[in-house]
Amino acid sequence: MTRKEYGHFDDANREYVITNPQTPFPWINYLGNEDFFGLISNTAGGYDFYKDAKFRRITRYRYNSVPMDSVGRYFYLKDGDTVWNPGWKPCKTKLDSYECRHGLNYTRITGSKNGVEASVLFFVPLKTWAEVQKVTLKNTTTEAKRLKLFSYTEWCLWNAATDGENFQRNLSTGEVEIERSAECTAIYHKTEYKERRDHYAYYALTNAKADGYDTDRESFVGLYNELSEPQAVLDGKATDSLAHGWSPIASHYVEVELKPGESKDFIFVLGYAENEQNAKFETRPLSISHLTLAANSQEPMVKSQLLTSLGEKDHHIINKVHAHAIIERFATVEAVDAAFAELCALWDELLSKYSVQSSDERLNRMVNIWNQYQCMITFCFSRSASFFESGVGRGMGFRDSNQDLVGFVHQVPSRARQRIIDIASTQFPDGGCYHQYQPLTKRGNNDIGGGFNDDPMWLIFGTTAYIRETGDFSILDELVPWDNQPGSEVSLMEHLRISFNHVVENVGPHGLPLIGRADWNDCLNLNCFSNDPNESFQTTGNKNEGSKAESLMIAGLFVFCGRQYVELLKNRPLAANGQKPMANAQEIARAEREIEKMCQAVEKYGWDGAWYLRAYDYYGNKVGSAENEEGKIFIESQGWCAMARIGAEQGMPEKALDSSAELLDSEHGMVLNWPAYTTYHIELGEQSTYPAGYKENGGIFCHNNPWVIIAQVLAGRGNDAWTLYKKIAPAWIKDQDLHKVEPYVYCQMVAGKEAAKPGEGKNSWLTGTAAWNWLTVSQYILGIHPTYEGLKVDPCIPGDLKEYKVTRKWRDAEYVITVKNPNGKQRADKPTVLPYEPGRHEYTINI
Numbered sequence: 001m002t003r004k005e006y007g008h009f010d011d012a013n014r015e016y017v018i019t020n021p022q023t024p025f026p027w028i029n030y031l032g033n034e035d036f037f038g039l040i041s042n043t044a045g046g047y048d049f050y051k052d053a054k055f056r057r058i059t060r061y062r063y064n065s066v067p068m069d070s071v072g073r074y075f076y077l078k079d080g081d082t083v084w085n086p087g088w089k090p091c092k093t094k095l096d097s098y099e100c101r102h103g104l105n106y107t108r109i110t111g112s113k114n115g116v117e118a119s120v121l122f123f124v125p126l127k128t129w130a131e132v133q134k135v136t137l138k139n140t141t142t143e144a145k146r147l148k149l150f151s152y153t154e155w156c157l158w159n160a161a162t163d164g165e166n167f168q169r170n171l172s173t174g175e176v177e178i179e180r181s182a183e184c185t186a187i188y189h190k191t192e193y194k195e196r197r198d199h200y201a202y203y204a205l206t207n208a209k210a211d212g213y214d215t216d217r218e219s220f221v222g223l224y225n226e227l228s229e230p231q232a233v234l235d236g237k238a239t240d241s242l243a244h245g246w247s248p249i250a251s252h253y254v255e256v257e258l259k260p261g262e263s264k265d266f267i268f269v270l271g272y273a274e275n276e277q278n279a280k281f282e283t284r285p286l287s288i289s290h291l292t293l294a295a296n297s298q299e300p301m302v303k304s305q306l307l308t309s310l311g312e313k314d315h316h317i318i319n320k321v322h323a324h325a326i327i328e329r330f331a332t333v334e335a336v337d338a339a340f341a342e343l344c345a346l347w348d349e350l351l352s353k354y355s356v357q358s359s360d361e362r363l364n365r366m367v368n369i370w371n372q373y374q375c376m377i378t379f380c381f382s383r384s385a386s387f388f389e390s391g392v393g394r395g396m397g398f399r400d401s402n403q404d405l406v407g408f409v410h411q412v413p414s415r416a417r418q419r420i421i422d423i424a425s426t427q428f429p430d431g432g433c434y435h436q437y438q439p440l441t442k443r444g445n446n447d448i449g450g451g452f453n454d455d456p457m458w459l460i461f462g463t464t465a466y467i468r469e470t471g472d473f474s475i476l477d478e479l480v481p482w483d484n485q486p487g488s489e490v491s492l493m494e495h496l497r498i499s500f501n502h503v504v505e506n507v508g509p510h511g512l513p514l515i516g517r518a519d520w521n522d523c524l525n526l527n528c529f530s531n532d533p534n535e536s537f538q539t540t541g542n543k544n545e546g547s548k549a550e551s552l553m554i555a556g557l558f559v560f561c562g563r564q565y566v567e568l569l570k571n572r573p574l575a576a577n578g579q580k581p582m583a584n585a586q587e588i589a590r591a592e593r594e595i596e597k598m599c600q601a602v603e604k605y606g607w608d609g610a611w612y613l614r615a616y617d618y619y620g621n622k623v624g625s626a627e628n629e630e631g632k633i634f635i636e637s638q639g640w641c642a643m644a645r646i647g648a649e650q651g652m653p654e655k656a657l658d659s660s661a662e663l664l665d666s667e668h669g670m671v672l673n674w675p676a677y678t679t680y681h682i683e684l685g686e687q688s689t690y691p692a693g694y695k696e697n698g699g700i701f702c703h704n705n706p707w708v709i710i711a712q713v714l715a716g717r718g719n720d721a722w723t724l725y726k727k728i729a730p731a732w733i734k735d736q737d738l739h740k741v742e743p744y745v746y747c748q749m750v751a752g753k754e755a756a757k758p759g760e761g762k763n764s765w766l767t768g769t770a771a772w773n774w775l776t777v778s779q780y781i782l783g784i785h786p787t788y789e790g791l792k793v794d795p796c797i798p799g800d801l802k803e804y805k806v807t808r809k810w811r812d813a814e815y816v817i818t819v820k821n822p823n824g825k826q827r828a829d830k831p832t833v834l835p836y837e838p839g840r841h842e843y844t845i846n847i
Ligand code: GLC
Pocket: 383, 397, 399, 400, 519, 520, 521, 522, 523, 696, 748, 767, 768
């Protein structure tokens, strides 16, 4: 029996093509990669925001609603009595054809019905605070067609959190303006603009006359109608409603005539603008229905109309200079097409930094397109907004963002540099940090708490990756505050030293790192002891006093990243006065001693006989030991301690890898722990709240499989590394129904072997899995490492991969490296280091 497929890859166009709108879950894409962002599903559901999905939500979305994926940017077509949408939803009228192409920061949805083809291209032009939608309607019949086109989007009242809860206020505050002329109809959303906000949003039809509009949801949809049957659409006419509170929306109505074979384009722009405090309002005296000169009209005076919620009483007409500029910029199809071409050219450039040619098209697809694309998305969004992250709960994670930038730094190093400074600025003087910060304010987010003792080490991980990529040691001299307090600035180098020390100064009875609130695994809460369902495991009071809870994951992280710290010190160029900065030699010696001490502590107290322990709990009992009934073995400490090669002389890493293969592995990847917990353990916290096989309790956390893969590479096991890589990578997904979420990106978790439905994916898109798998495949498997000494080539591949070619742009150089493996080896006897030299170089390396 052939499995049901919902779509396929189109590598030449760098697109994923969805051919059935009823995917097993909404399969989404992201628009924008700078300040203005959108999420869009394969049926055009989703929303937009500016920088911060919580504080500047532009359009509304109803999470986990019925039906699934409710509200987006919808176009309705009324053709006689038939009403349909090009993306199938919300009407769900059976289409004659449907196709959704998710490309790199754009989506094109095309549907057809009764001889009309409607295609909508959605994208955010570069350096633009707006989403552009180009709607192309084509009459494929031999008869003339008269159609009615309606647009629809729903405004969010800016703060997405209060928008969903404070209805006693929200249902009274909504305000809009409508500006109409023969060329353009723009609907402005200005709730709270007259008071403390200096921003507004707009939705404009820029290249055609609208025959009507709606701004009040109830008038357009009808109070008891669904979005699949809006009253105005059924009636075939807009109501020209003006929103006064309740739920403001934006809808345009256009009557369209198409001759046989004719096609017409309609351009819609959904944007956001900010004004200076002293230039917020229109200064000329208000006349609600005034006459102005239309810019591109031949006729001297064309009637243009302005309507506002408050009518004559409105003293606060928005100064629309910024919106007008964007509307005018995108008033022609040529301008829109040119902006789209620029976006595609940016992606040509970004993806040219690293590409592989091999005989395996799935490997090429992951490396050359989708993994790199996902790295850009996780860099921009951290864990804030997806179809699993509501945009209100989480901002930019300290550890998350440091990991994300390792997958992104080769794409746009300057943005990675700024990110490092932003992250470090939220750190506390003792090296600890807020777990998250808000992208809009760049301030630490107190609601999420802090005290995760792995956090500081990730700053070393991120910063050293940046310097190896760019050679830019000057970042170390940047002055960076503590907790954003002006006057507290010290060099970034000092932040790294303090980060290293945070572990050194927080060790427990075995000399292993104290875990604090938790380590990488947010849900291993060894000091929390929570029995109140109303408190969050992430922020509740922690019993740190007297705790013996130690983490082997942090131990491995400390050794691995501690060595990166030492390497950085050793390679840092001399200061202008010829001195090694910061008493280098002593610092190097001290750091090496601490790392050595940690290795000894792990060998002595962290080895369980056949694998590394996971932790000691509050009382000093073992977690992740053969002695435990459940949770005998955990992946995090196997991955990190084996990556750090702790106990290599006694063969510990290899033994740990064997045990992981035996006890953690499954058809879909390695589970996080085994056996999963089946009862709540107050001394372990949130991990044991999850049903067995899900999330951090026996789920396949795709994020930490690459740790094991890298450890396999470092042990020279190319075949094993490749086998596990393929289990996790989306290009090899076999069963789209089972996998459920997007088959073109990694998800955070796939249900584990003890789950009800092993292999079912969840939490797609925003996960450190993207960066880690990028690091794994680009540097460890294919073996191209940027280092301080040069480009190190050290592949570790499956024996049957006989040849491949990597093109790597590194700083001002381009390396074209052909790797040949005629004898079917898994690894070369020793790495080759190619010196850094600007220009283009070709090399052939034999394994
Ligand atoms: C989530 C978090 C990440 C954490 C992981 C394990 O993916 O974003 O910070 O490390 O879960 O708990």
